[in-house]
Amino acid sequence: MDREPCISVRLFSDPKLLSPIRAFVDGLSKSIGFSEKSRGLLSLAVDEALANVIRHGYSERTDGLIWLNIWRLHEPAGLRIVLEDLGRSVDPTLIKGRNLADVRPGGLGVHIIKETMTESKWEMRPGGGMRLTLVKLLAPEERENSSPTQSENCTP
Amino acid sequence: MTRELTVDLTSVAGAAVLRPGGDIDMSCAPAVRKAVANIMRDRPERLIIDLSAVAYMDSSGIATLVEALQQSMRNKIKLVLVGVTPQVHSAFEITKLVSMFTIVATLKDASNA
Numbered sequence: 001m002d003r004e005p006c007i008s009v010r011l012f013s014d015p016k017l018l019s020p021i022r023a024f025v026d027g028l029s030k031s032i033g034f035s036e037k038s039r040g041l042l043s044l045a046v047d048e049a050l051a052n053v054i055r056h057g058y059s060e061r062t063d064g065l066i067w068l069n070i071w072r073l074h075e076p077a078g079l080r081i082v083l084e085d086l087g088r089s090v091d092p093t094l095i096k097g098r099n100l101a102d103v104r105p106g107g108l109g110v111h112i113i114k115e116t117m118t119e120s121k122w123e124m125r126p127g128g129g130m131r132l133t134l135v136k137l138l139a140p141e142e143r144e145n146s147s148p149t150q151s152e153n154c155t156p
Numbered sequence: 157m158t159r160e161l162t163v164d165l166t167s168v169a170g171a172a173v174l175r176p177g178g179d180i181d182m183s184c185a186p187a188v189r190k191a192v193a194n195i196m197r198d199r200p201e202r203l204i205i206d207l208s209a210v211a212y213m214d215s216s217g218i219a220t221l222v223e224a225l226q227q228s229m230r231n232k233i234k235l236v237l238v239g240v241t242p243q244v245h246s247a248f249e250i251t252k253l254v255s256m257f258t259i260v261a262t263l264k265d266a267s268n269a
Contacts, residue, residue: 015183022179022212040243041250047214051182108215108251115250 005069005082013054013064013085018047021068029079032072033138033146041116042079042136048109049083049132057087057130077146078118078137086129092122162209163191169267171202177209180217188217192224196231203228204266208239213247225256234258238266 007028011017022043029039050066058064064087071080097111113120119135138146161184162177172195176188195203205221207213221237228235237259240248248254260269 015181018181018183018214019179022181037242037246040246043212044214044243044247047181051214051216054182108218112215112247112250 003071005071007068007070009068011066011068012062013058013060013066013087014062015051015054018050021050022047025081028070029136032079033077033142033144034136035139035142038136038139038142045113045116045120045134045136046081046083048112049134052109053083053085053087053130053132056090057085059088073135073137076137077143078135081134081136083132083134084125084129086125086127089124089128089130092124092130095122161187163187165191165195168204168263170200171204171267172198172200173204173206173263175206175209179212180210180220181212181214182216185216185220189220189223192220192227196224196227196233199231200233202234202236202267204236204238204263206238206263206266207241207244210244211241213244215247215251217244218247218251218253221257222253234269236260236266236269238263 009024011021025043025046026039029042034042053066054060054064064085067084069082073080095110097114098107113134117134118137119133121133123131123133125131161180164175164177166173166175174191174195178184180188203224205224225235235258237257238261240259245254248257258269260266
């Protein structure tokens, strides 16, 4: 990523912050032109990603740091969202959505993220913790609503 | 825009009706789980979970409902979901759980499902 993000947010690993972050992601993605359904899925994926960091990375501690950086993408248009934390690192090859035929509670977050995002990639951060990169591209019918003004604001 | 969770419990034609309101995410799914567990202890014949006032549900909420379904099957309690909003339905679709639940449109339907 060679450009500065459009938006950088630093937050604590407190589940009470999930709701305002969802509202923020929904508002941002609306301004870019995502449909209501896409916005809901995008907010859901970010919520699941943050919940996984809180639950597994920080073992439900509420004072862990999480960085949320967002870039607007052009050609193809969309959003790149990068979440970083300083919690427990895990081998990314072990992060898998579970078999949905096995009906039981839990383990659905990774499946939801992979299913709703165009791309999702987990990495171990060199300084500790994890980095998750999420990409969601606008669907062809959504590109008509895409705002070029926003695009200029995001390109330094 | 935080939507605080509320959980109301009523009874309709002998069925227990649980009506959560607000967003069900990691921060408040435990309250719904606790409410479901309390109802299960009373062993009603039918538990109707009215989701019409739930605008948002993540995998914590879905896991809570899967748990409720498993408990209801063990205890021979009929579990019916009613008033599933579009966002919640999307979450069920993504997790391919739609067919696992009895989902109906109205409370009247839920009493007969």
